[in-house]
Amino acid sequence: MIRFENVTKRFRGTSKPALNNVDFEVPRGEFVFLVGASGSGKSSCLRLILREETPSEGRVVVLGRDLRTLSNRKVPYFRRHVGAVFQDFRLLPTKTVFQNVAFTLQVIGSSRGFIQQAVPEVLALVGLAGKEKRFPHELSGGEQQRVAIARALANRPQVLLADEPTGNLDPATSVDIMQLLARINAGGTTVVMATHEAGFVDQMQRRVIELAHGEMVRDERHGGYGDTSGIPSLRPEPERGAAAVAALTAVLEVQREATIAAAAGLDPTIVGPDDDVADAASAPIPSDPAASALAASAPAAPVLAPQPVTVVEPDAADVPPPARPAAVPDRVEEPETASDLPPHTQPIPVADLDEMDVAELGLADRLGLGETEPDDEVGPTS
Structure with a gap:
């Protein structure tokens, strides 16, 4: 399904490679966690699988195709078999939930009857039945992420890539999203997820591939997150x-x-x-x-x-x-003056995400959408 063969990736202007001699294989239907500190190479792996980047050395084979030999003209058709879920949702703000999910099917030329049948089915799968007419700003963060997952599944891809899908969500909502991804994987879809959520990795006990400084340091079939000493703790100190x-x-x-x-x-x-x-x-x-x-x-x-x-x-x-x-x-x-009060751990402010212009998202291209040419279909069909 996915195979990295001694892959090295160097970016221009950097002396150290983002990935160095990475070698692993993901069979069909597996759930794999990519873990590691920031800058370890997790996102680079996902971009190589999605064919946003090409390896400097080695080969990346996805769905039986060597992505180095895949022409740029055929990349959108390849991406129709690979769904992607991002941390920032990337929904179209002027379209309803139904229209956001149907967008991917309309661009690739799916029939009206297929869209009317497929969209309600995938919305019911992610738990959004009855919210087809709502706009993104009328949804919670967890519901917006569910719409993004539904959009990635609308074309019934064989591989689902998730890049920190719970990074912007509260703990309770994150649990719901992880349970949803587990159900999707149980239906036969291969899931590759990059995450910093140590608790989920430890509880689910799925395959774990750990990266450190661009090198693969661990490949464990039923593993946990590993060393969590580098993850900052936000728990306040006890009152004294x-x-x-x-x-x-x-x-x-x-x-x-x-x-x-x-x-x-x-x-x-x-x-x-x-x-x-x-x-x-x-x-x-x-x-x-x-x-x-x-x-x-x-x-x-x-x-x-x-x-x-x-x-x-x-x-x-x-x-x-x-x-x-x-x-x-x-x-x-109790002390009455502010100077007598014991020190507290102040809450850490979280900056709001800036709104991105839809035109800058590269949404259609990244989701594998574009003008259809009959002779350009590549790879296996869903």
Whole structure:
């Protein structure tokens, strides 16, 4: 179905090849994940399969045709057997859902009766039955991606290429799209998907081809995503305000007991909570963290006693660090000023996608559409 034979691809103006000696074969009906860091060569593989690029060395064979020998005039007819789904949907904004899907069939000259039958069938397959008259701006992101998948399947291709199809979708919608692609694959369509979604790759346990710096480093039949250390985590740090106040309270408690013990002439390391000295000079602990911090840093006041005693500040080395808080107040006052608030992980803004002019998409050519010539049909038919 798809075969890479020692493929190397170099782009003009770059010293390092985008793909270097890549060799693999995808049989009919398989579901394959292309994984790897950005710039590893995943999109270059998909462009070679779609015949947007040709290899610098080696051969790419798709549906029995060596794409190097395929003339530019015959490329649109070859692409009719290869469906493509992109991250940015690429829908025609002035056409309805029905018209977007029917567009591919109209351009290749399908009959009116076939279009009226095929479009509702493929829309029902992707879960959009009853939304034929809606425009793209009236749909959610997941529904727009379903329209893009329906358009790719309208001509019943043998191969479906998906380049980050869940990249612009929320997690719940992404699950629905992955389930849809799995059903399409179960119907016999070969699916090749480039993705960064480690969770889906790990759960589905399909074939995984991993690329790194343009080289194929792993080909596993039932694999997972692999090393996820390079994927940035967007999970916020846990809130630490209440824990910080409780810890400060415990430290102040230890310092107060040590000061009292030193004032009474006792060893501060052996004074416990039941000693008479600690009970004699028990003082309330300020509930406000700022006040507690000021109280800890201020010089200690002399302790009233029958005999005048010189107050001695304990050395830092003599104060044992608390293994766990001795007492946590029932109610902790929250800081009132912005400067007292603990640091937070701020949400990362996501830039909106710019609207692209339809004329700049190269939609008809990339979908394998163009003027039909009877003697230009190539490759197997669906």
